[in-house]
Every structure is written in C-alpha cells, then in structure tokens.
Amino acid sequence: MINTSTRLNRRLFLGASLATAAVAAGCSAERTKPNAGAAGGGAANDGVLTMNFLGPGPTYYRNWNPFTPAENKSIGAAYFYEPLIRINRYAGFTAEPWLAEKWEINDARTELTFTLRDKVTWSDGEAFDADDVVFTLTAPERYKGTSLVVPDYKIARVAKIDARTVKVTMKEPGLGHLVDLATINMLPQHIVSKQDLATWTNDSPVGTGPWTVKAFSPQQITIQGRDDYWGEPIPFVKECRWTVFANEDSGRALVSQGKLDLATMAWPNAQQTFMDKGKGNTYQVFPTGGGQALLFNCAKGATADKAVRRAISMSIDFAKVLTLYPVGTPLANVTGMAEAVWGEKLAPEFRGKLLAPDVAGAKSELAAAGWTVKDGKLVKGGKSYTLTLKTVSQYTDWSTWSDGFKEQLQTGLGLDLRVIKLTSDQHTKQVLAGDFDLAMEFGGGGSLLSDFFAGGSAGLNGGDAVPLGDPATTNAMRYGNPEVTKALNEMASSLDEDRITQLGYVVQRALVADRPYVTYNQAGNFVQMSGKKWTGMPTADSKPAYIPVPYGGPETTMLFQNLKPAGA
Template sequence: MFGKTDAGTTFVRNYNMFSPATQKTPHGELIHESLLRVDYSDGAKVKPWLAESMEFDEAGTTLTLKLREDVKFSDGKPLTADDVVFSLGIPLKDPAFNTGGTTYEKVAKKDAATVTVHWPRAAFSEVSQLASIAVPIVPKHLWDGKDLNSWTNPEPIGTGPFTLQRFAPQQLTLAARTDYWGGGFEIKQLKIIPTSPDTVKAQLLRGEVDWTLQAWNGAEKEYVAKDPEHHLYEKYATGGAYSLFFNTERAPFDDVHVRRALALTIPRKDIVTTLQRPGTEAGPTGLVDEIYADTILPEYRGKVQQVDAAAARKELELSGFEVKGGKLVKDGKSYTPKLSFNQDFGWDAYANIMIRSWQKHLGLEVKSAGAPGANLFEQQQTGEFDLTISTTGGAGVAGLYSALSSRAHRPLGEKTATNFGRWKDDATDAALEELQGSNDPGTTKSAAQKLQKIVAEQVPYSPVYDSFWFVAVNAKRWTGWPTPENFSAVPMLGLGPDATLTLQKLKAAK
C-alpha cells in the first residue's frame, strides 16, 4: 500500500499523459513507460529503458534508438517503431501536448525496431527529455484518431509492469503483469491511496501503509526509534534544489536588484533547521556539491548563503524602489508581493520564515498564498504568481539549467512546461547552446560555469535548500528495500523505472 500525500482527497480518472489538463491519475508511469531512464545511482546518467541502445551522430543532432525486441503492450501487441514515432510525434502536433518541454523537431522510422530523433541543433545534453514520463510510449493502434484535448484514456494499455485493476476516487489498485518484459514480481498488487502528510504518519505507525514519500520532521524519534528493524526513513539526493522563483515577466521582479534583495534575505539556515535537515542549505548555483563538485566554480563550491541585510538594502536602493507601508513603491506604483507554495507538502511554516525575514530586514510585507499541489502547478505553468517555490533539477547540469532557455518561454497566461519564471536572456541562451551542443568535457564545463554565474548573479531563481526524496517505509510485510548506502534505483514511485526496479526486489516477509 502506497500513501500518496500530494494528491488531494480523491483521484481523477485520466490516464492521458499528454493531456494539457492539470488533473491526471497519479503514477501512470507504472502503466506507460519512457524510452530512457535517468540513473540517480550513477551520477544521473541517462540510460536505455524501452530502447535497447542509443547513439548520437557526430554532429549531435540525430539520435538513433534501437528498440528492445521483447516488449509487449498489456493487450499482447508488440511494441514497434510505429508506436514510438506516433508517441514522440504527439508533442510536435500541438504545443499544448508538449507538457515535457521537448525540443526535438522530427521523428522517423528507420526500420521495424529503429527510430531516429532529430534536433535543430546539437542536443547531446537534451536526451534526458526522452526519459520523461511526459513523453510516454503509447500504443498507436488505440490512441490514433483520439482527441487528446478531451480523451482521458480511462482503460490504459501500456508497456509498463502494471495494469489498472480497479479505479476508485479513494484508491487505485494496480495488478502486476506476469508477462512484463523486465521480469516478474513477487508482489501481485499495488494499492495507492490519497492521504495527507499528517495522516500518513499514523497510517505508517499502524501498518496500514507500507510506503510513502514524506519529509517528516522528527522521524528518527517519532518513527524509526519505535521499530528500528522495520521503520525506515531515508533520503536520496535529486541533484537539484528547492528554489524561490521570481516571475521575471511581472514587475517588480523584472528588476535584478529586487531579486537580489529578496534572495539575500532568505534565512536558509533557519529553514533547514526547522526542516531538521542541517547542512542542506543550497549554494547560489543550485548545483549540489556532493554531485557536481568538479564542475562548480571555486568561489561557489561549499558556499553557505547567509542573510546579508545590509547588502540587500543596498540592492533595493540601486533598484530605485522604496518600501512604504510594507509595499514596494516606485514611480507612483506600489506592489504587495505574494509567495505561492505547495500546501500539500506542509510548506506553510517555511514560507512564514521567509516572510518574517523580509519584513524584519527590508520592512516588506509579503503575503502567504498557499495552494494544493495541482493548483499551484497550474499557476506556475501559466505564470499566475509573483514568487513561488519549486524544484530546480534534472539529469546533469544541462538538465538542471535547461528550464532557463528562452525556447521554454511562454507569455503570461500560456502554459510552459519548465520555464516558470519566464526567463529570457541572450547570455543564458548562448551558454545553454554551448553546453547542449558539445560532447567535449572542457567545453561543457566552461558553459556550465557561465550558467552558474548567471544564476548566482542575475538570480532568475534563488536556491533555498538542496532537494532530496524522503522515503518512509514500514518493512513488516515486504523486505528488500534499498538504502541510500546501497541502491541501484531510488524507491520513488514517481520515477517509473526506479519504482519498477524497487518493486521487483521486494519479497514477502516471513
């Protein structure tokens, strides 16, 4: 039993992974799969999954993918190149279906088991797009001709390890396939229930839930200590950070000095102390030292960002804005910023820490604007926010910084897949093109360091604390769970291939 803590109170039956609708059935990645996977146990390298192999041409513009020959959809039909060309073609038909922010421009069938994907420029570092569940491989014989704006795919057929056995708004029941190409499972069913961060703690303690993603302050004392053999609480680095995003297309956050002033007065140490994650304050680049130490510029490596009220007030002075009555005022216009965050993740307390700091050091009153996860995500996509908290991460440095590309920019009101802050900057685009267009380590390192300086100095977003997946497990019924010291896959249900590999290793407890 998996407790999903950020799904609201009920599930919506919508397995159309390309749908522009915000509300979808969670964990469709256990039914539909991607061509590639990101291996977080091996430096976030992109590796084959449904594809057996992948190879770029010398220019880095055309990727050749050889498909596995043993893959079947759950209706028994074999996976073919036609299915792949059809699936990867969906985001090309309508920007509304490009929820994964893909940048390739052409897909072609080479033979029955081989597909080529073409980009308009060198894309060595963009291959992780094909590891996203936002670009699933679906059966052409069932999807062709459907209106993907409205069709909800209520009876999903995929290549994944599970099928939908039963749908109810309060519980999904998935059945493990006996003919899955990746091998068998001892587990026969996976049940997913919607719950809340507070409720799931009691459910874990009572043994009603076996597994959840949960940042639990005090878990070591409140959970692990009660049964150290079976109560597991683990963290796995994502390689990115939780960051404060500025809506740079909306005044006053189009002013770099305003962004710097707010970034300089984020009390990161107070936040991680409250989170009970000491030492996880993010550096100014958004790159985690443990993973990217060799790439990070020396002046940023190991740097802990402290509150610097004097520097922040100087930046505010340079912006020409004054704080009057708690508002930012300039040229007869006044602004009362709002901070939007995910209530499902219990972020209220941390938002309040930031808000109090801005009031204390700048005299600025920022309003708290918490929202359920699905609502917040739609606000971020359409740009309906001033300040917001979201993750910055991806496969490798290019994956992390690709969200700053102007190619992912959309005007306010239109949905963007990744560039929530609406960042447009020629120097950023040039560095990204250099990073993504080369396979030479020296060139990519130099480009990555240019991007580090842009994030640190121009502050399109400001990293707050390093991001981890926090996993809580009650191992009384099932054994074989990975640990951060020994894992080949993260026990994270939202990472389809990793969830599959995790579940395949579980054995019923004696």
C-alpha cells in the same frame, strides 16, 4: 558513431521515468511466492503493497488515454507503459537499456538508431516491435491540429529498419536527445490505432510494463503483477493498491500505523516522529538537482538594486529557518545546484560552499549602495520602500519558513517584511505577472544545464523577460544580464560539453554576484515506507543505481524488484 554508453553528465532528468536497468535482456522468470508470515517479528505479508503517490485527494479517475483532452485523467500510466531507455542519475547521467537493448548516435547528434529487445510482449500477449515505436514517436505529427493533447517530441522523422530496429531523426542537433526520448512511453499500435482518441478512456491499459489493472474505484485502484513480464521478476510484490487520504496528517498516521506501506510526503521531524517509532520505518529525500528559492523582483522597487537582493540573501540564516519545519531537505549550495547531482558542473570556487549568514556584510552592502533602514523600511534618495514576501498558504513548509524569513530580516537588518499568504493559483498568477517584491518559488530545473538556469519561473535569460503585468512563461524576476543571456543562448545550441561547462560557470558566478534569486534548500523526492510489512528501500546517502520514487516507470520497477517481506 556513439554507442550505448553515451554519458549525459550535464543532464538532469526529473520525474517518474528515471530508473536503473538491472534487467536481464529478454528475461522472464517465475515469481517467488511471498511469505505467509514474516520471521523476526514482521507483520504477515500477503504480497499486497498499499501505497499513495498522489498526495491528499478525494478520488481517482479511470482514464489512461495518453492523448485525452478530458480534464480528469488517471495517474500511474508509467506502471503500464515503458520507455526505450532509462537514465541513471547517480552514474553520471548514463543512458542505459530498457525496451531498447542498444543504440547508436551519429556524430552530428541528429540521428539515433535503436535496436529493440527481443521477446518483449504487451500484457495481452502481442509482440512489441518496431511498428509500435514508429507509431508512438510519430503521434505528434499524426494528431497535429486535433483536440488531442499531444506533446512535441522534436522529431523530424521515424523510420522502421526492420522488426527490431528504428531510426529516429531529430529536428535539431543536440546532446540531450537520449534523455528526452527516455520520457516517452511506448504505446501498442494494435490497440491505440483502433480507438476514437477524443472519447476513448483506456480503462484497462495494455502495456509492456509489469502491471495490469485488477480493480478500480474512485477511492482505490488495484493493480496486479504480470507473470509473463519480459524483465527481471518482481518476486514478492504481487499486488499494489493505490489508496487515497484526506490530508497529509491522516496520510502520515496511516503510514505510521502500517495501514499504508509506501507514500510520498514531506515529513517534519521524521527521525523522531516516524523512523524511531517503528522497526524498519524509513524516510528518505532524494535530490532533484534544484531547490526552493526566494525570487527577487529585478524590475521595480528596492529589489531592482542588486545590493538589496544581496543584503537580504546574506542576512538570513537559512539553516536556522529550515529547522522551523524540518522535512529533511538539506541546506543549498550558494548556486542552488545540488552537488550530489551536478558534481563537476559546479564552478570550482562554489563546490562544497553552502549558504551562510553574514549580517555585517549585508549591512555594508546596503550602506555602500546608499541605503538605510528607517521604521522597518528601506530608504534611498528620499523614497522609502516596504518589502512584501508572497508565499502559498496551503504549503505548510513554505508558510512556516516565510515567518522565519520575516523574523530573520527584522532581527538582522531591522526590516519589516510583510508576508502575504495566497492560494496556489493566486500566487502563481501574481508571481508570473511580476506583482511581488520577494516570492517563494523554485530555483533551477529542466534536463539540460542551460535549462536549469533558463527554464521555470526562475529562468535567467534576459531575452525571456516580459513587461510587468504581462504573464511570464519564465524569468518571473525580469532579470537581465547580457553576459548571462549570451552564455545561456550559446549553451542551448552548443554540442561541446567542455564549453557548456565553462559557460555554466559564467552563469553561476553572475547568479551569486547579482542574486536575482537565492535557493535555500535542495528540493527532493520524499519517500517513506512503513517497516511493518516491507523492507528494501535504499538510502539517499548510498546514491543508489535508481531513485526509488513510486510514480511508475523503470525506477519504480527496480524499487519493487528489490522489496522483500519484513523479517525475511
């Protein structure tokens, strides 16, 4: 059997349910009264934290039904509902307790037995127990074939052993089941089972989390802290107000003025324009593991030749381009993998190796493959090719960087890159259909190492490639390398960590050699906090035990547990 401290160091878990568990088992404590004022020049602190984690948007909706087929749904469900476990990304992807205090996994990696914490209650005072876990995890089977939106948890059976013990049997063996289960928030059987889920809006969620809804309007949702929360108390943040703003410029102005305490926006030149402008102002970028990338169409035109893909990648000074709209995302490793997240999973020869321009090498690559450049076009075999780059017009960073790519290719290789700026919907549709030469997208994602290279629009599995014109679900580049496909298929089914790591090296080497895409920066979670009322935000460089993004879940709970009034 495998016990609670099972390491998941090849896993990348993204999203709001990442967090640490510095939680006392079954512990509840009286909240500390916030300061009426702040020492040392901080603003008066009334225990209210005003925030936005949705980004620009006109309204909120009041519908926290997790299965609703309605188009308009509420945000922030993870403030009320919690998972069994949480994943500590900076501790080697270690699974740690949350609603479950311990667990065991059988050697076949098919069965997980959870022991639940004692004395956890729902916000209406009812006890949380094994019946709630069974009810939550069997939802896909129970609601199959209905109009409800129900994910596939890949669970075969769930059995209640006693009031605090549940056995979960998965459909397939796998190393990643704990991380998958960490994304599932538990639901109260005594509430949800009595509802018509096709119409229920769940106006006031009853959860195990530390918050309940206090007030709602389309422009602001107010949540208040529970005094009877089972975990460590949140000593100073008594109330959160989720507010809206029209655009990122107005959002940044609100944070700068201290009218918005916490937000999640990319902030250009944050050091000069925000952090240096106010005591305690902080802006941090926490890596997600992958990054933003240039995809190359491997199925048509000049970019079907890897020499062209390599030459373009080599000729661009990506570090210089990123300075055109600096939002704090670091230059990428040549593999696109964030070394702070993946560590030893990077092939040894790529560790510490960042992208760097080599224009002379790029020209040599083109010449060796029989390519020339004439009148801004690539020429070979009597045919000339004009290259296009598709990006998203409303993404200011992408739009700015795309102009930088154009300038770099003109200066370095004499290529006239035609930049086409589309709406997000147009861009997605055209990229998935293979209607591009180069496209700005994301490279790397998912929770397994195999998913990192096989999932998303930049997936590398040749078995996922579809004909041009057909919408791809992954591998929009239509890349095919039999060695890579074989490695990814084996990675997806293997239970041998060491073997998976070695196969990952195979994929990385092919990615760098073939260049179906090049990741140019490390994607990150952006978090900024005004220093007028609050302090306690950790820095990315400190590799904290939790990632302090305010999307809800254990991670956000830990953030709020560590916040205190400015000047206190």
